[in-house]
Amino acid sequence: MRRPFRWNVMLMTSGWMLGLMTATCSRPVEPGSDGGHTVSATIGSVLPAPAFAHAAPAGGDPTVADIAERVVPSVVNISAIRVGREFRREPFFDDPLFRDFFFGPMQPPRSGPEQSLGSGVIVSADGVILTNNHVVEHATEIQVKLRDGREYKAKLIGTDPKSDVAALRLQGKIEKLTPLPFGNSDQLRLGDVVLAIGNPFGVGQTVTMGIVSGLGRDGIGLADYEDFIQTDAAINPGNSGGALVDMRGQLVGINTAILSRSGGNQGIGFAIPSNMARPVLDALLHGGKVARGWLGVSIQDVDDKLASALDLGVKRGVLVSDVSKGSPAARAGLQRGDVIVAMNGEEMASTRKLRNRIAAAGPKAAVTLEIVRHGARKKLSVALEPLPDALAGPTSDAPGEGALEGVSVSALDAATRRQHSIPSEVDKGVVVTAIEPGSPALASGLRTGDVIVEVNKKSVDSVAAFKKAYAASRDAVVLLVQRGGATMYMVIRH
16 A cells, blocks of 8 residues: 655755745735734734733633633634635645545535635734635635624735745724734744644634644645644644644644544644744735745755765754855855854754745845854855745736736746646646636636646746736737646636
């Protein structure tokens, strides 16, 4: 029998271009304050921490029940309606370890509306909801139900598939919400007690308790950028997008997936750390796209064999196997064979950690790298940049209006091929990476993972060529699309 899930994901990634793409939201949102990890004026003004001084019994510390009573109103149930859905099929969706968590028992594709249930977290008093991208992906209608029974329609602010984060905004008259304050997930330690709140199996809001079982989990295959908190708090299908809170009642993670052979909880759950989700939310609220930093190197983990064979002078760190010409790394003087051991004074012992830290620093950040070269230590100052369009992956938008309003595309590269299971025979075009619910393109049948090879009979082999061809179109656009080995023409009208 085929092993259902392979843990031996390649972590030593030679040729892995460090940097993070600019995940786009097709609809801009109201501008707000910027800087740091402050999400917005409303996010910054959520309940002050610590949150539970008032809830503690006289003369005692707050109990689990006190914390649960306070945080449960901040977690919502999300119902996503998909009309004529065609889910993106990641390789792990065929694996029983993961598939039931996302979609329930897999059924053959069928037409007509389908509904999925998930969870979300209220993070601002004006109705911003934080959840997973996969909870609302392809949704044509999103309904949110609060703990007190109130129901709202929600509008998608934006998504970042690379981190599996999405942001919604409640519609209508919004009042008396209970936002959940963010905690510092970097302060979590193994053994810390955490609570998971969500809507498992659609039975209603549920609180479970466990501990932090692991930190910095990556290579799972759920997202491009992974730094998961592992917990044994019982989470099940429907908990996805819900809150993982610490014993101060602060949001430290967004529950995302379980590892299970049965589809039910087996004590291994993964949550996106709040310190990863919060900057993504901030970016989605302030313009609709996530811009991350780019260094411009290929890297791999240092192990004993490499350290000895290459005489690196250090046994742990991140080995630079190549430097892109004209990149920030090249301008700073980084060379092949250098070992990066620290960034801004923080130890870097893995490619995952360095990649995430560079990404989170942003495209305009100046960082200090400590390297070991020929056994000697030295420091380099590097001015990061945004990832070039040619390497950006699923992050580039179509123009903001017209027939393809709400469609995001990316270059056809190794990452997008793997993510969308695109065969090697498809050798040109751009990949559709996101489609806004209710858009003309979605209604006309365009789907995430489609490869657009022509726009109005003009061949496109890059995002720039796609935009140029589309800009020349008028009320309608004719696309030549490849999907699952088939090629078809598609007419989309505004």
